[in-house]
Amino acid sequence: MIPVIIGATFILFVLVFALPGEPWQGRCGERECPASYIEAFKREYNLDKPLLLQYLLYLGKLVQGDLGVNFYNNRVIDELAVRYPTTVKLALIAIAVEIVIGIAAGLLAGINKGRFLDSLVVVSTLVVVSIPVFVIGSVSQWGVLQLHLNDIFPVTAAQGTIKQLILPGFVLGSLSVAYVARLTRTNLVENLRADYVRTARAKGLSTGRVIGVHTLRNSLIPVVTFIGYDFGSLMGGAIVTERIFNINGIGGFIFRSISQRDGVSVVGAVTVLVLVYLVANLLVDLLYGVLDPRISHD
Amino acid sequence: MRTRIRALSAAALVAAALVATGCSSGDPTPGPAGGGEVVLRGCTAQNPLLGLMTNEVCGGHVLDVVTSQLMRYDAETAAPVYDIAESITTDDAQLFTVKLKKGYLFSDGTEVKAENFIRAWNYGAYAPNGMAQATFFEPIAGYADLQCPGDDCDANKPPKEELEGLQQVDEYTFTIRTTEPTSNMELRLGYTVFAPLPEAFFADPKSAEFGRTPIGSGPYKVTSNTATEIVMEPNEHYTGAFKGKVDRIVYRIYDNDSSAAWADLLAGNLDFNDIVPGDQLVGDAWIAELGQERTVVRTSGTIEVLTVSPNDPQFKDNPKLRQAIGQAIDRETITREIYGGSRTPATGWVAPVVDGYLADQCGKACVYDPVQAKIDYDAAGGYQGILSVSVNGDGGHKDWAEAVCNNLRNNLGADCIVNLTPDFRTLLNQARDGELMGLFRNGWVMDYPSIENFLTPIYRVGAASNYSGYNNPEFESTLTQAAAATNLAQANELYQAAEAMLAQTYPTLPMWYRTTPAAWSTRVDNVVVTKMGWIDATQVTVHQP
Numbered sequence: 001m002i003p004v005i006i007g008a009t010f011i012l013f014v015l016v017f018a019l020p021g022e023p024w025q026g027r028c029g030e031r032e033c034p035a036s037y038i039e040a041f042k043r044e045y046n047l048d049k050p051l052l053l054q055y056l057l058y059l060g061k062l063v064q065g066d067l068g069v070n071f072y073n074n075r076v077i078d079e080l081a082v083r084y085p086t087t088v089k090l091a092l093i094a095i096a097v098e099i100v101i102g103i104a105a106g107l108l109a110g111i112n113k114g115r116f117l118d119s120l121v122v123v124s125t126l127v128v129v130s131i132p133v134f135v136i137g138s139v140s141q142w143g144v145l146q147l148h149l150n151d152i153f154p155v156t157a158a159q160g161t162i163k164q165l166i167l168p169g170f171v172l173g174s175l176s177v178a179y180v181a182r183l184t185r186t187n188l189v190e191n192l193r194a195d196y197v198r199t200a201r202a203k204g205l206s207t208g209r210v211i212g213v214h215t216l217r218n219s220l221i222p223v224v225t226f227i228g229y230d231f232g233s234l235m236g237g238a239i240v241t242e243r244i245f246n247i248n249g250i251g252g253f254i255f256r257s258i259s260q261r262d263g264v265s266v267v268g269a270v271t272v273l274v275l276v277y278l279v280a281n282l283l284v285d286l287l288y289g290v291l292d293p294r295i296s297h298d
Numbered sequence: 299m300r301t302r303i304r305a306l307s308a309a310a311l312v313a314a315a316l317v318a319t320g321c322s323s324g325d326p327t328p329g330p331a332g333g334g335e336v337v338l339r340g341c342t343a344q345n346p347l348l349g350l351m352t353n354e355v356c357g358g359h360v361l362d363v364v365t366s367q368l369m370r371y372d373a374e375t376a377a378p379v380y381d382i383a384e385s386i387t388t389d390d391a392q393l394f395t396v397k398l399k400k401g402y403l404f405s406d407g408t409e410v411k412a413e414n415f416i417r418a419w420n421y422g423a424y425a426p427n428g429m430a431q432a433t434f435f436e437p438i439a440g441y442a443d444l445q446c447p448g449d450d451c452d453a454n455k456p457p458k459e460e461l462e463g464l465q466q467v468d469e470y471t472f473t474i475r476t477t478e479p480t481s482n483m484e485l486r487l488g489y490t491v492f493a494p495l496p497e498a499f500f501a502d503p504k505s506a507e508f509g510r511t512p513i514g515s516g517p518y519k520v521t522s523n524t525a526t527e528i529v530m531e532p533n534e535h536y537t538g539a540f541k542g543k544v545d546r547i548v549y550r551i552y553d554n555d556s557s558a559a560w561a562d563l564l565a566g567n568l569d570f571n572d573i574v575p576g577d578q579l580v581g582d583a584w585i586a587e588l589g590q591e592r593t594v595v596r597t598s599g600t601i602e603v604l605t606v607s608p609n610d611p612q613f614k615d616n617p618k619l620r621q622a623i624g625q626a627i628d629r630e631t632i633t634r635e636i637y638g639g640s641r642t643p644a645t646g647w648v649a650p651v652v653d654g655y656l657a658d659q660c661g662k663a664c665v666y667d668p669v670q671a672k673i674d675y676d677a678a679g680g681y682q683g684i685l686s687v688s689v690n691g692d693g694g695h696k697d698w699a700e701a702v703c704n705n706l707r708n709n710l711g712a713d714c715i716v717n718l719t720p721d722f723r724t725l726l727n728q729a730r731d732g733e734l735m736g737l738f739r740n741g742w743v744m745d746y747p748s749i750e751n752f753l754t755p756i757y758r759v760g761a762a763s764n765y766s767g768y769n770n771p772e773f774e775s776t777l778t779q780a781a782a783a784t785n786l787a788q789a790n791e792l793y794q795a796a797e798a799m800l801a802q803t804y805p806t807l808p809m810w811y812r813t814t815p816a817a818w819s820t821r822v823d824n825v826v827v828t829k830m831g832w833i834d835a836t837q838v839t840v841h842q843p
Contacts, residue, residue, distance in 0.1 A: 019720075022723060022727070027344045027345060027353075027354070027430060028353050028354075028430050033430055034425075034429075034430065034432050034433055034762070035449040036425035036426065036427075036428050036429075036432060036445070036446060036449070036451055037428045037429065037430045037432065038428075039428060039446075039449075039450075039451050039452070040426070040427065040428020040451070041428060043428075043452070044428075072344075072345075073346065073506045073509065074506070079525060082524060082525045082526070083525065138557065141557075141561050144565075145561065145564055145565060150565040150566070150567075154565070154567065155561045155562065155564075155565050155567075156558050156561060156562045156565075156567060158526050158527065158550055158551070158552075158562075159526060160526075243553075243558065244557060244558060245558060246552055246553075246558035246559070246562070248525050248526045248551070252553065256342075256553065259692065259721060261723075
């Protein structure tokens with residue numbers, strides 16, 4: 001884990017600073033900044049030192065849990081503290097949508113393989129997957145405005161309250177719903193043909209128990225893997241949804257920081273993302289054991 | 299149907315107001331009674347909220363109501379009127395005597411006195427402090443002594459710490475002496491960079507806290523400043539003439555995404571919006587949607603030009619070629635088709651909103667005439683090889699640059715291509731380093747509403763924004779004379795003469811002036827959109843339900 005963080009921060013640090021353009025350019029409206037301003041700026045943020053030394057100074061602080069101060073003279077930890085809760089809320093809503101709708105749809109399709117319900121799920125998920133997220137987002141905003149539902153589902157989420165995040169959460173989760181439904185369906189169909197299912201049926205177990213306890217549980221392992229990975233990517237990769245709904249989240253923050261050459265912010269935000277990925281993967285690994293006791297953690 | 303929309307949006311507004319007034323955790327506590335609150339579209343300030351540092355609109359809109367200066371620009375006409383100043387007098391446009399009104403207070407209750415101006419300006423001009431707006435103090439005598447020798451503040455400290463041209467007479471009077479006559483000094487003093495700073499600032503000038511929630515002498519003060527919004531409430535110590543009406547101004551950050559702000563305006567979550575998505579601008583759809591009474595379009599104090607690269611040998615000493623290129627660009631069609639009318643074709647180098655504007659200064663190069671353009675282009679020898687038009691790729695400039703290139707290809711037969719730089723910073727860097735050939739984009743947003751502000755900072759030799767490398771001794775001397783004029787009318791005439799000189803060699807080709815769309819919600823009244831294209835937050839009121 002530590003080599004991963006050091007590696008990731010170093011690569012990012014070098015990459016952000018290798019981009020053309022300087023962080024102070026564009027801060028002075030449509031004109032050049034005075035030399036004295038640039039000089040004071042460089043001094044304040046150690047930009048007058050060699051890159052490796054800058055990185056070591058940064059790493060020294062990072063080890064003590066200090067993510068540093070960005071080019072707006074704000075502590076990166078404070079910037080993240082404003083945005084991470086919103087992003088986590090949004091990702092959790094999206095994941096909840098995926099789990100509830102995705103697994104239910106997959107289950108229905110799997111049980112009714114080859115029948116109308118199955119075809120409906122397969123075709124409708126295909127349609128959802130093929131529509132870009134900004135189309136879904138903008139159309140949903142338009143629909144809410146047309147139906148005057150703004151007070152139930154606000155069309156933007158500047159403050160990031162749960163209520164405001166429901167609509168964007170649905171939009172964000174809609175793509176993955178399709179994947180989850182298809183994964184669940186395929187695995188369920190496959191497992192329903194397995195020997196142990198026949199045995200269970202032969203034993204006289206009820207259909208609900210055969211499917212709910214014996215088959216679905218086994219079929220969920222790839223789904224859980226996907227959701228774990230998806231959680232990580234939703235955290236940092238929801239830029240489009242964040243912009244459409246004016247959500248102050250991590251994705252947009254990283255995007256803005258990159259375009260403003262605010263390296264300290266980028267590295268700080270991504271370091272936390274790396275941690276999130278690692279923890280999400282750990283949780284997934286632990287869940288495997290719960291779903292399938294054959295996978296043990298000794 | 300219409301009434302139903304109104305009723306529902308009123309309900310939505312109440313809900314929105316409840317959400318908006320709650321703290322970031324989102325508990326719905328009702329806002330304070332009285333003047334109500336307005337929600338304005340905001341963007342992230344690039345620098346601390348300090349007049350000495352803020353030079354872009356995001357922070358500027360906040361400072362407009364949080365600070366006050368000696369002068370204030372009238373919301374309707376943009377003419378300067380006395381604010382903190384009781385009077386500013388001069389006999390020679392070089393020595394100004396400033397008398398302050400007594401009893402003008404900062405939001406921490408301390409009084410605004412002459413020394414608050416003198417110390418703030420000295421601090422701003424002193425190079426080691428690294429203030430972004432330091433150059434605004436350049437006209438004041440002694441500015442050069444506050445700069446670091448060789449522009450290297452690490453090695454050399456400036457010889458002095460105080461501007462020689464600022465002298466305190468008594469607690470409420472001081473004098474400003476400028477190095478050269480500066481006829482429009484009074485007008486400049488309305489800009490936020492000239493705001494006074496309280497004692498509390500000097501205790502810890504680098505304080506991040508002051509940069510977030512500054513103490514100013516304006517009608518409002520910042521009470522909270524987060525990544526999502528800046529909240530302003532009335533400064534209870536304010537005694538000036540521009541007291542606000544509403545009890546709360548929320549400056550909600552949208553980070554330039556026009557669709558989110560537009561959706562919020564329609565939903566009634568936002569009261570004032572000055573960016574409208576491109577698809578709404580087409581055919582004035584946004585005006586049809588909201589109605590004339592809730593919208594206005596203002597020509598703003600901005601201009602966009604194509605600068606002729608000073609390093610391009612083909613353009614050197616060939617004004618005819620430059621003129622022909624300007625003449626071949628169909629500004630009318632481009633502004634209509636690409637910008638949906640959110641730009642107005644330029645006919646000179648000065649935006650029409652300012653004092654001293656004169657139309658049609660650009661002459662032939664701004665009048666579309668493809669036939670004559672082709673004749674002049676060929677007569678001038680044409681442009682050999684690839685003519686590049688460089689614009690930054692992050693500002694939505696690609697479309698019009700393509701259109702300009704199409705004009706040049708079709709009308710002149712020039713081999714024109716668009717060169718995109720990743721962002722504005724890169725464009726400025728490459729322009730400064732002389733890497734760009736052909737034409738490149740430059741824009742200018744005025745600092746204060748004067749014809750002078752469109753000429754001196756852009757075309758004077760050695761000016762920071764003189765990307766065209768314009769150098770004309772006659773132009774220089776006319777600017778100097780204009781600055782020395784003792785009355786504004788005479789000064790303006792001289793500035794107009796200077797502007798006309800640009801049409802002899804066309805260092806830049808004027809393209810268009812930006813117009814700002816402004817739209818507001820149904821619950822606000824007394825909306826005055828200033829010449830700068832922004833709402834006068836001190837006049838707006840909210841209906842009480």
